Amino acid sequence: MPLSGAFLQELEGIVGAGGLVRTFEGRLVYECDMHTFYKGAPDAVALPRRTEEVVEIVSLCRRERIPIVPRGSGTGLIGGAMAPVGGVMIGTNRMDAVLEIDLPNRCATVQPGLINLSLTRAVASRGYFFAPDPSSQMVSSIGGNVATNAGGPHCLKYGITTNHVLGLELVTGAGEVVRLGGKAADRPGYDLLGAAVGSEGTFGIVTAVTVRLLHAAEAVKTILASFTAIEDASEAVSAIIAAGIVPAALEMLDKLMIRAINEGTGAGYPKDAAAVLLIELDGPAAEVEAQGERAARICWERGALEVRVAADATERALLWKGRKEAAGAVGRLAPTYLLQDAVVPRSKLPAIMRELIAIGTRHRVQIANVFHAGDGNLHPLILYDDRSPDQLERAKAANEELLRACIEMGGTVTGEHGVGLDKAKNLPLQYGEADLNFMYRLRRAFDPDSIMNPGKLLPSHPACGEGFRPARPRVPDGAWI
Amino acid sequence: MAIGPDVGGPDLDEIRKCVHCGICLPQCPTYRVLGEEMDSPRGRIYLMRAAAEGRVGLTETFRRHIDLCLGCRACETACPSGVRFGTLLEATRAQLRRGGPPARRRLLEAFVFSVFPKPARLGAALAAFKLYNRSGLRAVVRASGVLRRFPGLAAMEALLDDVPAAVPLPEVVPARGRVAGHVGLLTGCVQRHLYPHVNRQTAHLLSLAGFEVVIPRGQGCCGALELHAGRPEAHAARARTLAAAFPADLDFIVTNAAGCGAAMKEYGHRIPELTAFATRVRDVTEVLAGADLRLGPLDLAVTYHDACHLVHGQRVRLEPRQLLGRIPGLRLVELGDSELCCGSAGVYNLLEPDMARELLDAKLARIAESGARVVAAANPGCLLQIAWGCRERGLDVAIVHPVELLARAADAYQD
Ligand SMILES: Cc1cc2nc3c(=O)[nH]c(=O)nc-3n(C[C@H](O)[C@H](O)[C@H](O)COP(=O)(O)OP(=O)(O)OC[C@H]3O[C@@H](n4cnc5c(N)ncnc54)[C@H](O)[C@@H]3O)c2cc1C
Ligand code: SF4
Ligand code: SF4
Numbered sequence: 001m002p003l004s005g006a007f008l009q010e011l012e013g014i015v016g017a018g019g020l021v022r023t024f025e026g027r028l029v030y031e032c033d034m035h036t037f038y039k040g041a042p043d044a045v046a047l048p049r050r051t052e053e054v055v056e057i058v059s060l061c062r063r064e065r066i067p068i069v070p071r072g073s074g075t076g077l078i079g080g081a082m083a084p085v086g087g088v089m090i091g092t093n094r095m096d097a098v099l100e101i102d103l104p105n106r107c108a109t110v111q112p113g114l115i116n117l118s119l120t121r122a123v124a125s126r127g128y129f130f131a132p133d134p135s136s137q138m139v140s141s142i143g144g145n146v147a148t149n150a151g152g153p154h155c156l157k158y159g160i161t162t163n164h165v166l167g168l169e170l171v172t173g174a175g176e177v178v179r180l181g182g183k184a185a186d187r188p189g190y191d192l193l194g195a196a197v198g199s200e201g202t203f204g205i206v207t208a209v210t211v212r213l214l215h216a217a218e219a220v221k222t223i224l225a226s227f228t229a230i231e232d233a234s235e236a237v238s239a240i241i242a243a244g245i246v247p248a249a250l251e252m253l254d255k256l257m258i259r260a261i262n263e264g265t266g267a268g269y270p271k272d273a274a275a276v277l278l279i280e281l282d283g284p285a286a287e288v289e290a291q292g293e294r295a296a297r298i299c300w301e302r303g304a305l306e307v308r309v310a311a312d313a314t315e316r317a318l319l320w321k322g323r324k325e326a327a328g329a330v331g332r333l334a335p336t337y338l339l340q341d342a343v344v345p346r347s348k349l350p351a352i353m354r355e356l357i358a359i360g361t362r363h364r365v366q367i368a369n370v371f372h373a374g375d376g377n378l379h380p381l382i383l384y385d386d387r388s389p390d391q392l393e394r395a396k397a398a399n400e401e402l403l404r405a406c407i408e409m410g411g412t413v414t415g416e417h418g419v420g421l422d423k424a425k426n427l428p429l430q431y432g433e434a435d436l437n438f439m440y441r442l443r444r445a446f447d448p449d450s451i452m453n454p455g456k457l458l459p460s461h462p463a464c465g466e467g468f469r470p471a472r473p474r475v476p477d478g479a480w481i
Numbered sequence: 482m483a484i485g486p487d488v489g490g491p492d493l494d495e496i497r498k499c500v501h502c503g504i505c506l507p508q509c510p511t512y513r514v515l516g517e518e519m520d521s522p523r524g525r526i527y528l529m530r531a532a533a534e535g536r537v538g539l540t541e542t543f544r545r546h547i548d549l550c551l552g553c554r555a556c557e558t559a560c561p562s563g564v565r566f567g568t569l570l571e572a573t574r575a576q577l578r579r580g581g582p583p584a585r586r587r588l589l590e591a592f593v594f595s596v597f598p599k600p601a602r603l604g605a606a607l608a609a610f611k612l613y614n615r616s617g618l619r620a621v622v623r624a625s626g627v628l629r630r631f632p633g634l635a636a637m638e639a640l641l642d643d644v645p646a647a648v649p650l651p652e653v654v655p656a657r658g659r660v661a662g663h664v665g666l667l668t669g670c671v672q673r674h675l676y677p678h679v680n681r682q683t684a685h686l687l688s689l690a691g692f693e694v695v696i697p698r699g700q701g702c703c704g705a706l707e708l709h710a711g712r713p714e715a716h717a718a719r720a721r722t723l724a725a726a727f728p729a730d731l732d733f734i735v736t737n738a739a740g741c742g743a744a745m746k747e748y749g750h751r752i753p754e755l756t757a758f759a760t761r762v763r764d765v766t767e768v769l770a771g772a773d774l775r776l777g778p779l780d781l782a783v784t785y786h787d788a789c790h791l792v793h794g795q796r797v798r799l800e801p802r803q804l805l806g807r808i809p810g811l812r813l814v815e816l817g818d819s820e821l822c823c824g825s826a827g828v829y830n831l832l833e834p835d836m837a838r839e840l841l842d843a844k845l846a847r848i849a850e851s852g853a854r855v856v857a858a859a860n861p862g863c864l865l866q867i868a869w870g871c872r873e874r875g876l877d878v879a880i881v882h883p884v885e886l887l888a889r890a891a892d893a894y895q896d
Binding site for chain 1 (some may be wrong): 501502503506516531862
């Protein structure tokens with residue numbers, strides 16, 4: 001849907017010529033996020049710097065019924081920051097200021113385009129940090145983290161993004177500026193903040209975020225444990241959690257992933273291991289020491305090959321660097337892959353890993369694994385070469401089967417990456433008709449004309465005003481949501 | 482408007498290693514300044530891929546985004562997938578060159594390439610430039626817009642007064658004391674004329690560290706600039722001449738110019754018969770870091786700027802810091818964003834002055850924040866660019882090659 005010259009002129013009037021991408025080449029590079037399978041170039045990209053500009057853009061688009069797609073750093077894994085039906089993309093990366101650091105109240109207010117890690121860097125010297133640490137934290141934006149309710153390795157102990165957002169400034173699809181939540185702990189009325197975190201740009205554009213800052217722990221211990229079988233590592237994870245230890249992070253990587261990472265970062269993970277666990281404990285020094293010993297013992301009992309404690313901050317940083325670059329390092333294994341984000345109850349981890357290996361063998365596909373084991377949040381990467389249609393078919397079949405297996409074990413379709421275009425079709429596996437219809441009505445309260453990020457999050461866009469009727473409203477008993 | 486058909490171009494398999502994760506984005510200087518995807522590494526690779534797949538032509542807009550790339554290769558250091566962006570960029574530039582440079586840059590490129598890679602002519606050009614200033618030719622140059630476009634040249638001119646007259650180095654500098662090895666020294670086109678003392682001090686330090694230093698005449702230029710501008714044939718010819726000038730039995734070929742070193746270490750990628758030569762190339766700091774060098778005290782606060790083609794092109798990050806740290810009394814202050822390009826980038830500051838200016842301003846701001854009065858950088862382009870910026874801003878900061886500090890420290894020891 002090409003935009004009219006008059007419309008573009010008005011848009012340019014708001015953000016200036018330097019803040020508007022109109023060329024074919026420029027728009028093309030905005031056509032996908034990290035999930036390059038889904039492509040859709042916007043008809044224009046606006047790069048505002050201030051909330052007022054965002055309000056004007058949204059109002060203009062609403063007047064003309066032009067779809068809007070918000071975009072942070074475009075690291076999403078779900079086909080989120082892309083424009084399946086065109087329209088105007090609003091890139092927030094020029095809105096990257098730290099607006100306020102309020103240490104007495106342990107919080108900070110930032111613009112949405114600020115890179116996650118930049119916030120921690122800004123307060124680290126004073127002993128604070130921003131806890132949500134998606135592995136993309138060196139590039140993803142805080143606005144994107146809020147919109148996808150991102151998780152990360154350390155969310156096992158500290159909670160996911162929503163647990164750290166105190167307040168939001170949101171420009172709704174109606175062009176209104178609303179402030180949800182705030183610095184005060186308890187607020188009367190509905191918890192709209194909770195609803196808005198994770199809404200993936202379907203309510204509006206987040207233009208400012210007030211987040212909680214935490215004080216860095218007294219001691220940190222990072223343990224690398226390697227195993228000869230992925231099942232043993234899975235058993236160790238279940239046992240550590242069952243023993244009542246709450247690690248700050250508990251991550252698993254399998255052999256294929258270890259190979260890719262070692263080639264990249266040179267993180268020095270043991271290359272003969274079938275799986276490694278990265279276990280991080282933090283807190284008061286004595287407690288960390290005691291828990292570290294217990295965790296190590298559990299690993300030995302489950303047949304660990306090696307249990308190594310990072311000697312210093314440099315070694316710890318290297319171990320984490322490898323883990324955080326994992327999703328990027330798969331490029332060394334295959335040009336394309338399907339990435340899943342399903343969650344299973346932690347006790348089912350050994351079972352699902354066995355099933356995963358069987359599925360891989362059955363469909364003759366390689367599956368690399370790197371995931372938040374402590375949360376039961378899987379990230380199997382099903383490798384394929386997109387030049388081979390046969391490989392793609394097999395990868396898709398394996399993907400479907402794996403997703404079903406997770407749900408049958410009482411899991412969910414997505415843990416932290418969000419829904420986007422990719423998983424919208426899977427939502428009926430999770431929710432019944434009434435649930436979905438209610439979500440539509442909520443969405444329309446924020447976005448009355450359905451211009452915000454169409455096609456994302458909910459299965460089909462209810463432009464017709466009708467509710468949604470899923471083909472198979474089926475929720476397994478005891479679904480773990 | 483498309484420029485000619487798409488022939489050749491970057492290797493699609495290399496392009497496909499990019500998984501679109503975006504980890505490189507915050508490290509890219511042009512992305513930091515513009516905040517636009519098409520001026521980021523991920524965006525540029527996406528455009529290269531689109532061109533290879535016939536989704537986009539080699540249009541002026543396409544070229545604009547490629548032209549604006551500094552070739553600093555910060556994205557390579559950041560990339561977990563190991564995408565060799567420098568190689569992709571060279572191939573894309575060569576691909577674009579076949580359509581001829583755009584009108585806007587033609588005059589500049591022609592001038593730059595008639596001067597730089599030929600050391601003798603560079604000397605002549607600098608002398609001529611001084612003459613220009615005093616003659617009527619100045620008006621002509623002004624009118625052509627060259628001067629306005631060449632802040633770098635103005636900087637050279639300003640710095641010329643400080644430069645000691647270039648006395649040719651001997652062809653062999655013997656080792657002092659126990660002989661640790663035999664090395665060759667690259668004199669480099671810019672280094673030789675603007676910073677001849679750095680070459681002299683490099684030879685002196687190597688000699689003190691026990692190396693016999695061979696400095697062949699007629700070694701010419703390494704060809705880096707041509708490679709980066711998409712002229713692989715001219716580059717290959719220079720590489721062959723240069724390699725042939727050095728005796729085959731040297732332990733190392735030492736450079737003190739990061740851009741030259743990075744290009745020479747990669748000779749083998751394009752010219753297989755130069756692989757053995759390439760594996761012997763070392764930055765001077767790599768050689769000295771492992772050598773026995775006695776250093777006396779210098780009471781200075783120094784900050785270190787990472788030249789792109791040393792830290793990203795050669796992955797030499799620790800050695801210069803270690804060496805400077807070995808000087809007693811010297812306080813090494815970390816420079817914020819030390820790995821971010823200063824905007825010099827070969828002849829980029831001449832060709833893209835606006836972006837270069839933005840990056841220089843950011844660099845100067847970080848330098849001022851560091852509080853150090855001395856900045857060390859291991860590449861003549863950076864030295865020139867930062868020195869010019871400081872001078873213009875009235876910043877009271879000395880810009881030196883680490884070799885200069887080491888040479889002073891070595892002298893202090895002998896005293
Ligand atoms: C290497 C790598 C590792 C990753 N690891 C993790 C991980 O550990 N945990 C995890 O949860 N995710 C992870 N991700 C996924 C991704 O980084 C997160 O989803 C992140 O939160 C996205 O941030 P972004 O700024 O890139 O957002 P984008 O990708 O640009 O956008 C994501 C979604 O949010 C919307 N959006 C963006 N900004 C706004 C805004 N200001 N207002 C409203 N809506 C907005 C977009 O429309 C889109 O739907 C990883 C990705 C990569 C590439
Ligand atoms: S970091 Fe590497 S793989 Fe990721 S987007 Fe950049 S070039 Fe591509
Ligand atoms: S070489 Fe430098 S300027 Fe070019 S894309 Fe890479 S990081 Fe950006």
